Amino acid sequence: MPPMQWDPSPEPQDTLGQRLDSAARHLLPSFIAVLAIIVLSAPLGLPGAAELLPPIMIGSVFFWSLWRPSGMPALNVFILGIFMDLIGFTPLGVSAFILLLVHGLASYTRFGLMRLNFLLVWGVFG
Numbered sequence: 001m002p003p004m005q006w007d008p009s010p011e012p013q014d015t016l017g018q019r020l021d022s023a024a025r026h027l028l029p030s031f032i033a034v035l036a037i038i039v040l041s042a043p044l045g046l047p048g049a050a051e052l053l054p055p056i057m058i059g060s061v062f063f064w065s066l067w068r069p070s071g072m073p074a075l076n077v078f079i080l081g082i083f084m085d086l087i088g089f090t091p092l093g094v095s096a097f098i099l100l101l102v103h104g105l106a107s108y109t110r111f112g113l114m115r116l117n118f119l120l121v122w123g124v125f126g
Helices: 016-041 049-067 074-088 094-108 118-125
Strands: none
Touching: 016 049, 016 074, 049 074, 049 094, 049 118, 074 094
């Protein structure tokens, strides 16, 4: 049996700060979406806030699923949809289904849409 060789260049371990930074980068899109759900659902007296919630969430899921899919995985989209249903008193699963559909379409067409101009991508979304 050959003797074990010592590897002079092992992979460096991430520090706690680097791991926290990576976790924050992955959770930031979902955290912003949760804040948007809470602010738009709260009785703050904003005119039309309840009507703005679904389009803002659909646009947010589309944007993050297209440009930063690691920040908006399907599980986070599902949880956001269920949270949106619970806060907005809509039938459970409707928003989750719609947001997952948008996420799936954005993920499926991601590489084709990324080649287009930014305004053209939003035109396709519209």
